[in-house]
Amino acid sequence: MDIKHEEVTQTESSLLASFPDYLGAQQLVDRMSDDGFPVESVRIIGDGVRTVEQVTGRLTRGRAALAGAASGAWFGVFIGLLFGLFTTGTAWVWFVLISLVVGAFWGAVFGFVAHWSTRGRRDFASVMTLQAKRYEVHVDRARAAEAAKYVL
Structure with a gap:
């Protein structure tokens, strides 16, 4: 080749x-x-x-959990759609919905625990960019x- x-x-x-x-x-x-x-x-x-970090707001445990739930929900929808490909009828809708809920739940748990584990050392959200x-x-x-x- x-x-x-x-x-x-x-x-x-x-x-x-x-x-x-x-x-x-x-x-x-x-x-x-x-x-x-x-x-x-x-x-x-x-x-x-140089790097420029734009602070976008305060990050609380609740906001960290909410952000985790949102990303977990997207991942859950993706997994649900993958499993839904192998189903017939309307069962695929249930796969997507259940995966969305499970993904959102675990995303919220991991988001909360990840923020809690920092013990307040980084209580803000930001976006980093490169500038010349x-x-x-x-x-x-x-x-x-x-x-x-x-x-x-």
């Missing part, structure tokens, strides 16, 4: 433009793509990357002159 691997090669590149946010870099590359420029020779490079100080659009040197018209 012959498996082909596409090899990504690093070529010499030139800085085309620099932006304070990702949206600006994305819009430039999108404009180049829309115009038919071979965007395979373009890279967006985030410089000065600036985003640079680079293009292969062979295409730099052709790409320069997009930043005028």
Whole structure:
């Protein structure tokens, strides 16, 4: 069995433009793509990357249990649908409902216990993202002159 691997090669590149946010870099590359420029020779490079944690609210045992119940319910529905594939008639509806209830119950239990076990060391919920100080659009040197018209 012959498996082909596409090899990504690093070529010499030139800085085309620099932006304070990702949206600006994305819009430039999108404009180049829309115009038919071979965007395979373009890279967006985030410089000065840092993590940013946005606190979304206080996390109590009740909220932890509720979040666990929600994720457990989704998992239960998934399992119920899988088992429901092998049933006939309306029995699959019961598989889904029972799996949803069982999943929600155990999700709530695990969510509550997981939060309780931290003993108040992390009583908040958050979302973590990566951000860069600036985003640079680079293009292969062979295409730099052709790409320069997009930043005028």
